[in-house]
Amino acid sequence: MIAGRYAPSPSGRMHLGNLMCCLLAWLSAKSKDGQVLLRIEDLDTQRCPRVFADAIIDDLAWLGLAADGPQLPVYQSERAEIYQRYYDILDRRGLVYPCFCSRSQLHAASAPHRSDGQVVYAGTCRGLTPAEVAERCKIRAPAWRVQVPDETISFTDGHMGMYEENLARDCGDFYLRRADGVFAYQLAVVVDDALMGVTEVVRGSDLLSSTPRQLWLYRELGLTPPTFYHLPLLLAPDGRRLSKRDGDQSLENLRARYSAEEIIGKLAFACGLQATPRPVTPQELAADFDWAKVPKNDIVLPESMF
Numbered sequence: 580m581i582a583g584r585y586a587p588s589p590s591g592r593m594h595l596g597n598l599m600c601c602l603l604a605w606l607s608a609k610s611k612d613g614q615v616l617l618r619i620e621d622l623d624t625q626r627c628p629r630v631f632a633d634a635i636i637d638d639l640a641w642l643g644l645a646a647d648g649p650q651l652p653v654y655q656s657e658r659a660e661i662y663q664r665y666y667d668i669l670d671r672r673g674l675v676y677p678c679f680c681s682r683s684q685l686h687a688a689s690a691p692h693r694s695d696g697q698v699v700y701a702g703t704c705r706g707l708t709p710a711e712v713a714e715r716c717k718i719r720a721p722a723w724r725v726q727v728p729d730e731t732i733s734f735t736d737g738h739m740g741m742y743e744e745n746l747a748r749d750c751g752d753f754y755l756r757r758a759d760g761v762f763a764y765q766l767a768v769v770v771d772d773a774l775m776g777v778t779e780v781v782r783g784s785d786l787l788s789s790t791p792r793q794l795w796l797y798r799e800l801g802l803t804p805p806t807f808y809h810l811p812l813l814l815a816p817d818g819r820r821l822s823k824r825d826g827d828q829s830l831e832n833l834r835a836r837y838s839a840e841e842i843i844g845k846l847a848f849a850c851g852l853q854a855t856p857r858p859v860t861p862q863e864l865a866a867d868f869d870w871a872k873v874p875k876n877d878i879v880l881p882e883s884m885f
Contacts, residue, residue, distance in 0.1 A: 580613055581613025582608065582613055582777050583614070584617065584618060585617050588620045589631035589632040590623075592638070593635055594828050598642070598830065598842070599813050600783060601644055602843065602846055606865050606868040607870070609865040609868075610865050610868040616650060616775055617646035617648070618771055619652055620764070627656075636652065643839060655767055666756065668799075676705055676707070676724060677704060677721030677724075678721055679715045684703070699748070700752050701751065705726060705752065719758070722754055723755050723756040729747040730745070730747070731745045731746075732745075732746060734790060734807065739784065742791075749788075749791075765792060769793050769797055769800065777805050778805050778806065779808060780808070781808045785812060810873060815880060816879065818879060828880075836885075837885075841858045843864070847864055849884065850878070851872045851873055851874055852873070
């Protein structure tokens, strides 16, 4: 069976960009008679209190987008022992090493940068001797990185088409675990999607560049990857990315002004799924959902829409 998923990070109430991702994930799975699973990505428990997770679950149910998989919501904060087992697989193979670089060192002007401005780790700590590691541990706790090969990983995205990235040149060794012991997103999401039986992942195009390293992790850990669909970002009328921190079009505010069908209808119109912003239910949209209708370029939300 097709299994899609929601994987919200409960650092605040959902905004319209989060909702658009949930809507398209639900429609993509339901148009194939599939199910939708729910995972709460609360690895950083200080930033992600349970009250926001509860609000997200309530918002999805109110909108008619409740998850319906056989599992209860999966909380990443409760799965550290599982992540540790897969971390250990890479560690035993000698691929994991400590990194003592500070944030300022990582973002120095001399550091390699990708075309989108993201830092490519230069491997500064990769060759430290055991004695050097022991000495630096006296000063600060390290984060932990995985060493990637000089290999190009390519895949065909279900919406954006062909994408490829050379792990060494375009990504660099990436974090598996923070200095405070919290496992990193890249490891957790791969393990969770595989163990939950997720067959398709729908998420924003800002995560497209994460996919090659995740596909590499799937292979190295002996796990089966899903199909990926990366969707355009929904931008504020002034071109900014929507943000929970800024309170942009939060569900808390929208629920006070619109019905669920009105919100779904306006989003469906913005996504190219219907010709007008008329109220509509997710079930009505699923009947003729087609990824070909969804734009590939980022969508600027009209100022008069909400």
